[in-house]
Amino acid sequence: MLLKLGIDELITKKEQFAETGIKTPEYDFEKVWEVTEKEPTWLHFGGGNLFRAFHSVLQQHLIEKKEIDKGIIVVSSGNSGTIEKIYHPYHNLSLNVVMKADGTLDMEVIASVAESISTYNSPESWDRLKEIFRSPSLQLVTFSITEKGYDLRDLNGEIRESVRNDIFKGLMQSNHAMIMVAALLYERYQSGKVPLALVSTDNFSHNGDKLKEAVLTVASMWKEIGVVDNGFIDYINDETKITFPWSMIDKITPQSSEIVSEKLTELGFGSAEIIYTRPNGPAIAPFVNTEESEYLVIEDRFPNGRPSLEKVGVYFTKREVVDQVERMKVCTCLNPLHTALAIFGCLLDYTSIADEMRDKDLKALVEKLGYDEGMKTVTDPGIIDPIQFIKEVIEVRFPNPNIPDTPQRIATDTSQKLGIRFGETIKRYVEREDLNATDLTFIPLTIAAWCRYLMGINDAGEEMNISPDPLLNEVQQYINKIEFGNTDSIGTNLQPILSNQKIFGTNLYEIGLGTKIEEFFKQLIKEPGAVRKTLHHQIVS
Ligand SMILES: NC(=O)c1ccc[n+]([C@@H]2O[C@H](COP(=O)([O-])OP(=O)(O)OC[C@H]3O[C@@H](n4cnc5c(N)ncnc54)[C@H](O)[C@@H]3O)[C@@H](O)[C@H]2O)c1
Ligand SMILES: O=P(O)(O)OC[C@@H](O)[C@@H](O)[C@H](O)[C@H](O)CO
Incomplete structure (x- = not known):
């Protein structure tokens, strides 16, 4: 008999839970x-x-x-x-399942x-x-x-x-x-x-x-x-x-995964069903899987x-320290890298973040975004070392094959995240005398790739699902006027998006990045394979 999540089971079958390797309260x-x-x-x-x-x-x-x-x-x-x-x-x-790097589960x-x-x-x-x-x-x-x-x-x-x-x-x-x-x-x-x-x-x-x-x-x-x-x-x-x-x-x-569900059932835990709240909607389950x-x-x-x-x-701690830690994680060392992997990953047909980290171009992309472009704006908060943190993210956490995370999950609501994940760094480049926003390459490339992603066509030129986003209709009214393969059709269609301060925190044209993003976008929509080609070219040049 499979163990189930329930009050009576927890009280009467404590030993069976322990034998299955599941800790109980x-x-x-x-x-x-x-x-x-x-x-x-x-x-x-x-x-x-x-x-x-x-x-x-x-x-x-x-x-x-x-x-x-x-x-x-x-x-x-x-x-x-x-x-x-x-x-x-x-x-x-609820059952909390921690997926460790060595493949074992803490339940x-x-x-x-x-x-x-x-x-x-x-x-x-x-x-x-x-x-x-x-x-x-x-x-x-x-x-x-x-x-x-x-x-x-x-x-x-x-x-x-x-x-x-x-x-x-x-x-x-x-x-x-x-x-x-x-x-x-x-x-x-x-x-x-x-x-x-x-x-x-x-x-x-x-x-x-x-x-x-x-x-x-x-x-x-x-x-x-x-x-x-x-x-x-x-x-x-x-x-x-x-x-x-x-x-x-x-x-x-990540969302509860079928792989973890199967493992739990094999181990003898029966409350492992995945439930979809609506067709193609997010998966939820009585268990949750995490790192x-x-x-x-x-x-x-x-x-x-x-x-x-x-x-x-x-x-x-004090507000200043939270600010520094948060800038480090959300604006530099983790979330912008996640969003870049989400956008490029969807375009390049990946369904696993860990798999993406084995792709040389994508690994180099997050290294360049994090170590080269983002890190210049980070202040060491004192309680967590930024270099150690990003190293762990890139070398251990993202590549962990046991974490069933997907670019499609992270691509959800991207319009709500760009201002924080990239806009804050862009602002610092504008404010600081020793930095110049137009020197940035991989942030504008990722923003261009988001516009390319919004076309709903993958790098092979095939139709691709787009994750839910509250601004999808608003931004797609412009993107839909652009034809894949026809760079002339771009016209002024990116301008309402790239100038929107609500999305990026700044008008990207006013700081000299709008045109650079349009140029990247032109390259990205040229033909099937153009996303990979443009990304690879920027990585090696
Ligand atoms: N999952 C992660 O890896 C992670 C890590 C750090 C921070 N976060 C933060 O936590 C948030 C939630 O992540 P999650 O994994 O729990 O997501 P989730 O989809 O599992 O849960 C989101 C929750 O928010 C509620 N919700 C969704 N839209 C809402 C709206 N418009 N108004 C009110 N409630 C709404 C949903 O009902 C649900 O309870 C993320 O957006 C992020 O800001 C997530
Ligand atoms: O949760 P979101 O949708 O804001 O962002 C997706 C991921 O980048 C995010 O959930 C990370 O996994 C998380 O921030 C790690 O701490």
Whole structure:
């Protein structure tokens, strides 16, 4: 009989789990859930793969060290169906699978999620969330809702109509996470102005500021139409009450993989099914697969206290240090390299990041992006050495064949990531007297390759699937006017994209990169094989 994820199984079959090599929780998890329901301390928005492989595991280890007696409450604000499909059916239990470089698996059942709430069109959940936000014991609300979860505006920088309509409905339940959080904060404001920290753990620079700006935008619009008073705005701005600490988070956590699912079943674990929430949609599963390396650095500003996560490896530090670590990881040593591998990998028909790292041109591309172009803008944060970090990324983490990561996953929402992953470095090249943006080669080449990718044609000249992206329709209205193989058809069609500050953080023409990118793009669309040829030529020249 295969072992299943379930309360009774965990209690009655502890030994079989151990024999299978699966660690089970060393605490009375039902008691933890009970205490958490009454006195919540930690709420998390977006219980996707990263949360299940990182935040919830940290909390489990803290509980096991007897540093805390409470779990985490998870809220899913998107319509992915995750809560209904992989939280509720398994009593919020999950199997964390760490895929080590030597091919072995570390497996552990995680029971630190005490409750999971889906807010999508659910009035009952809304009442429960309001109750949680009124609770004085609540110390922190964390987020891993993807970059687009914070976005209120369209490509022209205007508040989207649907968002505006939702805001004008007042303090009602909304399906937009930022409107939801603003309304819930108002609930807390009204029940004694109790302090709270709201911590974004999404991949972008100064993530706390972006979260604060989104929440304040909603609150200020409510203030204008008389839904909230000025005291509410003051409450959000008062750092003794509400903080938005910055953070840097790092742990490569791909979607649940069929290969891992098969291995688990072979080992005797039966809750290993892969579930697709929609056709061609992301794969989710009762297990999550991740890598061994992990880094979490958080600005230490928690006005209502916080769990002692430093006891399980989390760094708490000053804002300047978070900024430096985050710039190092998200803008230089990991994420830009990932995005370059995603774009070129899709064009060159790869489906594995590890396989891409065995391609000499692609390995050289990430080395040039990281060591040559990006590293010049990095300040050593002191707590993690940038050269050691990038070396581990390029030599150990990306090439790990046991991590089933794909360029297609990383290519998701690229329009939301370019400004952070490349735009910040470009800005530094513009600002610094000793650097010159027009000296850059591999960043503009990657941006040109993204435009080429948006054509939906691979390097062999065949139709290719494009990963979901909220700006796809907006950017493709220009790209679709360009004909593969016909460089004359480019005309002015790239200009609305490359000049867009919302995508890149700068107008790329104004800093002399627009034309360079157009030139690369011309080469990339010339004929089948042109992507490989252009890339190889730049690598060797
Ligand atoms: N997976 C990783 O390797 C990794 C590592 C470091 C940081 N991150 C950060 O974490 C984020 C989430 O990664 P993941 O692997 O958990 O992704 P995931 O797809 O497994 O989960 C994303 C979660 O966000 C929610 N969501 C999606 N769109 C939303 C929206 N518009 N509004 C509100 N909620 C929304 C979904 O419901 C889901 O719960 C990434 O975008 C990134 O910023 C991921
Ligand atoms: O999660 P995203 O979509 O923001 O970016 C895709 C990957 O680059 C990212 O998930 C990395 O795996 C992660 O940042 C590693 O810590």
